[in-house]
Amino acid sequence: MMRRSKGRSAGLQASTYRHKGRPGFSTFMLDLLPSSTFQPSPPWGRGWPAAGVFFSRGGSGEGVSSPHGELNPLTPGPSPPRGRGENVQAASRPKGRHYANVSQRLAVVLVGFAVFSSGCRRRPAPPKAYAAFVVNKQSSTLAEVNLAKFRVLATVAVAARPERVLVRPQREELWVVSASGEISVVEFPGLRVVRKLRIGEGARDLAFSPHGQRAFILEPAKGQIVFIDSENYKETTRLNLGTPLTDLALTPDGNTLVASSSATNRLFFVNADRQKVLGSVEVGKAPGPMVILPNSSKVFVSDREEAAISAADLTTQQLLSNIEIGIRPGALVLKPDGGELFIFENEGTSMVIVDTDQDNVEQNYPTGHKPVAGVFQQNPLVLYIANAGDGSVMALDVQNRTLLAAVHLGIEPRAMALTPDQRFLVVADTAASTLAVLQTNPATLLTTFPVGADPADVVVPGWVLQ
Numbered sequence: 001m002m003r004r005s006k007g008r009s010a011g012l013q014a015s016t017y018r019h020k021g022r023p024g025f026s027t028f029m030l031d032l033l034p035s036s037t038f039q040p041s042p043p044w045g046r047g048w049p050a051a052g053v054f055f056s057r058g059g060s061g062e063g064v065s066s067p068h069g070e071l072n073p074l075t076p077g078p079s080p081p082r083g084r085g086e087n088v089q090a091a092s093r094p095k096g097r098h099y100a101n102v103s104q105r106l107a108v109v110l111v112g113f114a115v116f117s118s119g120c121r122r123r124p125a126p127p128k129a130y131a132a133f134v135v136n137k138q139s140s141t142l143a144e145v146n147l148a149k150f151r152v153l154a155t156v157a158v159a160a161r162p163e164r165v166l167v168r169p170q171r172e173e174l175w176v177v178s179a180s181g182e183i184s185v186v187e188f189p190g191l192r193v194v195r196k197l198r199i200g201e202g203a204r205d206l207a208f209s210p211h212g213q214r215a216f217i218l219e220p221a222k223g224q225i226v227f228i229d230s231e232n233y234k235e236t237t238r239l240n241l242g243t244p245l246t247d248l249a250l251t252p253d254g255n256t257l258v259a260s261s262s263a264t265n266r267l268f269f270v271n272a273d274r275q276k277v278l279g280s281v282e283v284g285k286a287p288g289p290m291v292i293l294p295n296s297s298k299v300f301v302s303d304r305e306e307a308a309i310s311a312a313d314l315t316t317q318q319l320l321s322n323i324e325i326g327i328r329p330g331a332l333v334l335k336p337d338g339g340e341l342f343i344f345e346n347e348g349t350s351m352v353i354v355d356t357d358q359d360n361v362e363q364n365y366p367t368g369h370k371p372v373a374g375v376f377q378q379n380p381l382v383l384y385i386a387n388a389g390d391g392s393v394m395a396l397d398v399q400n401r402t403l404l405a406a407v408h409l410g411i412e413p414r415a416m417a418l419t420p421d422q423r424f425l426v427v428a429d430t431a432a433s434t435l436a437v438l439q440t441n442p443a444t445l446l447t448t449f450p451v452g453a454d455p456a457d458v459v460v461p462g463w464v465l466q
């Protein structure tokens with residue numbers, strides 16, 4: 001029986017200021033940080049170090065007032081009280097002797113120790129020579145990047161308007177999906193197109209079977225799921241569902257395909273082996289992106305034209321619940337163990353966290369402007385969120401619900417990937433046409449560099465360059 005659940009009010013308020021140099025950039029998380037973390041800034045730039053993040057107005061030296069009202073680094077505070085023995089009058093000193101200020105001596109010792117210890121501190125090891133691959137939509141290219149040297153090694157032309165790049169499991173192959181309706185198969189090393197598969201205009205949502213021997217993709221306008229023999233690089237069949245389709249997802253066990261249709265407000269369930277429709281179920285309005293639990297038992301779908309998501313059982317193909325979340329849902333990001341679902345607000349500034357076992361809202365949490373993508377680091381468990389509206393990436397301690405960092409890195413970050421060792425995060429910035437590289441733990445921007453016009457997606461397969 002379907003049940004309708006309402007989210008509990010557990011929201012947190014965010015504090016925002018507008019950056020003078022970059023309209024729309026905001027330090028949106030200040031109220032999440034304890035007041036004790038706000039301190040006067042060092043002399044080389046006013047702001048606040050907060051949970052590992054230094055907030056200031058774009059390095060201009062201007063501070064912003066603490067939301068708790070204790071400090072304003074633009075206004076000098078009173079001089080510190082003088083300690084005993086300081087500024088002793090000359091008349092009270094024995095003639096010919098000089099009494100050094102004890103506190104000054106201590107300060108010199110502490111400064112010397114700090115300089116010595118900082119000089120001896122080991123710097124983090126640079127990234128391994130992992131190869132990252134970026135698809136550039138406007139220039140219709142795939143770029144190969146050396147992450148140890150922070151530069152593009154090579155580019156190859158692919159089909160027009162590429163949007164996604166996926167690694168074929170157990171193969172050194174990259175499959176690039178283009179909005180023009182073609183898949184470009186690129187081999188590594190060598191970075192050359194070895195196959196082209198024509199699917200149809202608007203092809204999207206490529207998915208591979210667990211061992212990479214089969215692939216599945218939508219031709220949305222015609223309402224077709226296309227089945228591909230990956231070993232022989234050829235289409236085997238097309239299943240027509242009789243209505244335009246929106247999104248496609250494959251269960252982790254590789255047995256069931258789920259297709260959403262905004263035109264009919266339904267989910268369709270298809271047996272991937274027999275290429276047969278198992279059933280369908282009506283969900284909320286305009287179903288779109290989906291995620292499936294790791295045990296392949298349940299699917300969650302964004303109901304994009306209402307403030308809700310829906311959950312359906314994959315065994316019975318029945319609707320389990322329609323969960324009211326209070327925001328228009330956008331992208332969905334599932335915690336690695338499947339226990340919680342993070343739903344980003346479409347064109348908004350927040351996300352909702354849902355318990356996937358009970359189908360209940362746990363919390364509403366503020367984000368940056370227009371959160372569009374998320375990726376999990378597993379040890380420690382940190383969620384990185386790309387905010388396309390303000391050019392930032394935020395890092396959230398998932399267990400403690402604590403903001404660890406908010407790093408401004410460009411204009412419109414839209415795709416992210418972690419290196420296999422999870423020590424570095426790469427971020428594709430669509431508007432800036434750059435790739436940013438961040439160190440994790442804590443999140444720190446290392447560099448940005450151009451990769452091509454309008455980068456849309458990035459992957460780091462774990463292949464090490466020689």
